[in-house]
Amino acid sequence: xxxxxxxxxxxxxxxxxxxxxxxxxxxxxxxxxxxxxxxxxxxxxxxxxxxxxxxxxxxxxxxxxxxxxxxxxxxxxxxxxxxxxxxxxxxxxxxxxxxxxxxxxxxxxxxxxxxxxxxxxxxxxxxxxxxxxxxxxxxxxxxxxxxxxxxxxxxxxxxxxxxxxxxxxxxxxxxxxxxxxxxxxxxxxxxxxxxxxxxxxxxxxxxxxxxxxxxxxxxxxxxxxxxxxxxxxxxxxxxxxxxxxxxxxxxxxxxxxxxxxxxxxxxxxxxxxxxxxxxxxxxxxxxxxxxxxxxxxxxxxxxxxxxxxxxxxxxxxxxxxxxxxxxxxxxxxxxxxxxxxxxxxxxxxxxxxxxxxxxxxxxxxxxxxxxxxxxxxxxxxxxxxxxxxxxxxxxxxxxxxxxxxxxxxxxxxxxxxxxxxxxxxxxxxxxxxxxxxxxxxxxxxxxxxxxxxxxxxxxxxxxxxxxxxxxxxxxxxxxxxxxxxxxxxxxxxxxxxxxxxxxxxxxxxxxxx
Numbered sequence: 001x002x003x004x005x006x007x008x009x010x011x012x013x014x015x016x017x018x019x020x021x022x023x024x025x026x027x028x029x030x031x032x033x034x035x036x037x038x039x040x041x042x043x044x045x046x047x048x049x050x051x052x053x054x055x056x057x058x059x060x061x062x063x064x065x066x067x068x069x070x071x072x073x074x075x076x077x078x079x080x081x082x083x084x085x086x087x088x089x090x091x092x093x094x095x096x097x098x099x100x101x102x103x104x105x106x107x108x109x110x111x112x113x114x115x116x117x118x119x120x121x122x123x124x125x126x127x128x129x130x131x132x133x134x135x136x137x138x139x140x141x142x143x144x145x146x147x148x149x150x151x152x153x154x155x156x157x158x159x160x161x162x163x164x165x166x167x168x169x170x171x172x173x174x175x176x177x178x179x180x181x182x183x184x185x186x187x188x189x190x191x192x193x194x195x196x197x198x199x200x201x202x203x204x205x206x207x208x209x210x211x212x213x214x215x216x217x218x219x220x221x222x223x224x225x226x227x228x229x230x231x232x233x234x235x236x237x238x239x240x241x242x243x244x245x246x247x248x249x250x251x252x253x254x255x256x257x258x259x260x261x262x263x264x265x266x267x268x269x270x271x272x273x274x275x276x277x278x279x280x281x282x283x284x285x286x287x288x289x290x291x292x293x294x295x296x297x298x299x300x301x302x303x304x305x306x307x308x309x310x311x312x313x314x315x316x317x318x319x320x321x322x323x324x325x326x327x328x329x330x331x332x333x334x335x336x337x338x339x340x341x342x343x344x345x346x347x348x349x350x351x352x353x354x355x356x357x358x359x360x361x362x363x364x365x366x367x368x369x370x371x372x373x374x375x376x377x378x379x380x381x382x383x384x385x386x387x388x389x390x391x392x393x394x395x396x397x398x399x400x401x402x403x404x405x406x407x408x409x410x411x412x413x414x415x416x417x418x419x420x421x422x423x424x425x426x427x428x429x430x431x432x433x434x435x436x437x438x439x440x441x442x443x444x445x446x447x448x449x450x451x452x453x454x455x456x457x458x459x460x461x462x463x464x465x466x467x468x469x470x471x472x473x474x475x476x477x478x479x480x481x482x483x484x485x486x487x488x489x490x491x492x493x494x495x496x497x498x499x500x501x502x503x504x505x506x507x508x509x510x511x512x513x
Contacts, residue, residue: 007059008098012174015052019098020059025131026098028178030062033170034089034163037143043155043245046089046166062090064119065144066253068261073318077398078406079420080113081121091167092120094127094137095179102179105186107445108171109139110164112191112218112406114269115276116145116260124421129414133442136180140167145260146235146248149276151228155245157281164196165284168209186212186445190409194218194305198379199278201298202289210298212448214441215305216412217405219375220289223277231274234263269315269367290375294382302448303383304441306390306461307372310402312364317400325360336363340370342483349482365479373476374483380455387455388444391475393465394433397426408464414438430466437464 008026009018019028034046041047063085070080097104107130111118120139127137140163142148148160156162172182187210189197198220200206201213229243236243238259239251248256267273278285289297316322325332333347340346350362357365380387392408401407401424410421411434421429440450440462452462452471459474 009055010093010098010177012170012177014049016055017058018055019093023128023132024096025128026093026095026178027128027131028058028093028095028098029060030087030090031056031058031093032062032087032090033140033167036086037089037147037159037163038086042249043147043150043152043159045156045159046163049089061092061121062141063088064121065089065141066147066257067113067117067119067144068257070117071319073320077314077318077401077424079122079124079423080117081119081123083119083121088141089143089163089166090120091138091140091170092127093175093178094131096131096134096136097179098177099179100176103176103181103184104134104136104179105184105446106136106138106171106175106180106182107186107188107214107441108168109137110142110187110189110193110196111139112189112193113144115149115160115192115278116264118144118192122420123418124409124413124415126413126415126418129438130442130445133438135442135445136175136178138167138171138175138180140164142167145276146232146256149228149278150232150245150248151225151279152232152243152245152248156283157279158284161196161199161278162284164200165203165206168200168206172209183211184446185210186214188214188216188441188445189218190216191218191405195221195278198293199285199289201301202292203284204286205284207298210301212302212304212444214444215303215376216408217307217311217372219305219372219379220293221278221371221375222280222285222288223275225279227274228276228279231263231276234274235259238263269312269371290379294378301386302444303379303387304390304444304450305376305379305387306392307368307376308403308405308407309391309393310364310395311368311372311405312360313400313402314405314407316360316364317404322358322360322400325363326358329359332359332363336366339367342370346482350479353478369476369479369483374480377459377476377480380459384455388450388452388462389455389460390440390450390462390464391472392437393463393468394430396424397428398424408437410434411437411464412441433464433466 007018007020017031019026032049035049064083065088120141125139130137142163143160175182187197194215195218197213233243241247267275393403395402410416414434416429416434444450453460461472461475463472
């Protein structure tokens with residue numbers, strides 16, 4: 001690293017970049033880790049960026065990948081900045097000591113957004129607190145939606161995941177110049193970013209690039225290939241073009257985004273529906289990642305993973321769905337049974353454990369357990385000495401949100417004062433809780449120990465709240481025990497279950513964020 005009057009300069013394998021000094025740290029934004037994925041590179045695997053002469057300015061966030069905006073209802077709670085431009089495969093670095101020799105721990109952040117939205121420019125992801133506390137923070141943009149996760153006969157699968165792998169390789173090759181230790185890298189993500197993190201640590205091609213991993217509200221999973229193909233075919237039908245990458249590459253980007261949004265508008269995290277996802281491709285993702293990790297893959301990788309107490313409330317509250325699902329009652333529970341592939345014993349068990357709960361709470365907790373808590377428990381059970389589990393339980397100060405999906409982000413990044421964090425948490429979120437949670441993430445990235453016991457038969461779980469003892473044992477065991485011997489869902493006629501799902505999806509307020 002060198003410095004001049006305008007900011008720090010670091011050298012990557014492709015050229016030098018000049019950042020800025022902010023809050024006592026060096027910040028580099030918009031550094032390309034791959035070439036722009038457009039023109040002849042559209043729907044192709046990421047390629048290295050073209051080297052540049054001189055010093056490239058890295059003072060502002062780079063372009064964000066094409067994505068549709070959030071609906072008006074969700075935009076009241078979540079921000080998603082959009083930066084125009086083609087050079088969208090870029091990343092940002094916050095570091096307290098920009099130069100070779102510091103060898104500081106590194107945390108690489110993969111944003112969430114259902115693989116269709118989000119970017120590294122979201123203000124809540126500002127890395128200054130990590131840098132302040134001795135961790136180099138790297139945040140990454142990657143291709144989204146049909147550009148990143150469409151499944152075509154004439155293009156590689158999982159292009160967004162391949163972008164993430166390219167960014168990890170860039171970190172391995174370049175981060176020492178920014179003060180980081182390439183041998184002490186933690187890969188972290190939330191929601192879709194956590195799913196990606198789990199898939200990548202299981203991938204043989206990423207072996208040796210990651211020492212630790214953080215999975216926030218997302219478990220390793222793959223989507224059914226036919227489901228993803230169906231999404232592409234529906235888009236092709238609306239666009240009146242063949243369902244090929246070559247045909248989609250000729251479509252105007254804005255039209256492609258509008259069509260994607262139209263086709264997915266009735267999908268929901270609660271009930272599923274057409275959508276994009278990571279698939280087994282026989283290459284980067286050779287097998288189911290959860291099966292691989294529970295079967296012994298990535299044996300040297302430590303895990304920090306968990307969920308929020310009321311994940312489902314972010315999926316239901318913004319669109320006014322809580323009362324709607326409560327009114328649907330048994331129909332909503334039938335839809336949840338179909339979504340989770342279980343018989344009636346499971347919802348009856350949830351009703352017994354939560355006798356005062358409405359249908360929305362029962363459905364929301366069932367689907368959350370199916371999607372998140374069960375697979376994360378399985379993962380911890382298979383890797384007990386290397387796993388630490390948490391639950392975020394502090395309720396938002398905004399009405400009805402509870403401890404919803406994404407609420408923990410401002411606490412992890414210690415960015416609770418930014419307007420975008422206040423949208424979700426409300427004004428006056430406890431700084432003491434942010435101090436505690438952020439410190440746990442810093443300690444895990446540094447040493448692998450976040451400050452509470454690793455997983456064992458007693459299921460120690462760190463509960464982040466301003467009340468209670470902090471450490472609980474098996475706080476979700478009663479619900480999860482209901483899934484030990486779920487009934488096969490043929491007890492209800494398949495046509496009836498399908499009708500329940502279709503009725504819910506036709507609801508005008510069901511929208512994917």
